[in-house]
Amino acid sequence: MANAASGMAVHDDCNLRFLELKAKWTYRCILVTQLKDTRIFSASLPADEYRYAVYDFDFVTEENCQKSMIFFIAWSPDNSRVRSKMIYASSKDRFKRELDGIQVELQATDPTEMYLNVIKSRAS
Template sequence: MAVSDECKLKFLELKAKRNYRFIVFKIDESIQQVKVEKLGSPEETYDDFSNSLPDNECRYAVFDFDFTTNENVQKSKIFFIAWAPDTSRVRSKMLYASSKDRFKRELDGIQVELQATDPSEMSMDIVKSRAI
């Protein structure tokens, strides 16, 4: 599975310049390549992000999560989310699962990984608990 240069470039911009709150990636099966599907602006929220994931198709995504620690320190962590809803095609789930580790290696700086098959598995409570 190839990874478009745009994926790496946009991820670097999210990580270094904080130009984006999140990025949703899609595998283009016709050319066997991961591409950028959606860029979330810095003002967008976690709800905007979760609403941008399709109900019945797999996606990869990264989300820049800002939070405050118990010591009252502002921090941020980059989450990698493998979205594979139960209603997506079996072939698609297999393709995303088999390509995930290779794709994730291309994105240097991922701090937390989540796998979700429905929105409850990536709720804000879960994200907060994994960040701290």
């Protein structure tokens, strides 16, 4: 069912890939695009296009406990097209609701806002 505000829908395949990520079956990260709903997050995000990414971050706490947190990353570079930003921004909340289990949201306009030290600080 498409989001009334943006016309975008969460594809069933996207939900399936998210469940696989949560269960630690196949994926550590998935990248969501407007045209292709999911694919493995294997390269850097585009410098001029908005994307959603979901990242399963494993870490060890100060108490030496193994933990995992699922991050929702909204990548919105400053030089992306305005229409693209509007479509993704209007769909973000519904998309997150569809993916039950998101624990941390991270908004990034620059790659430095997604560096490992930033993710670690948000996880603690």
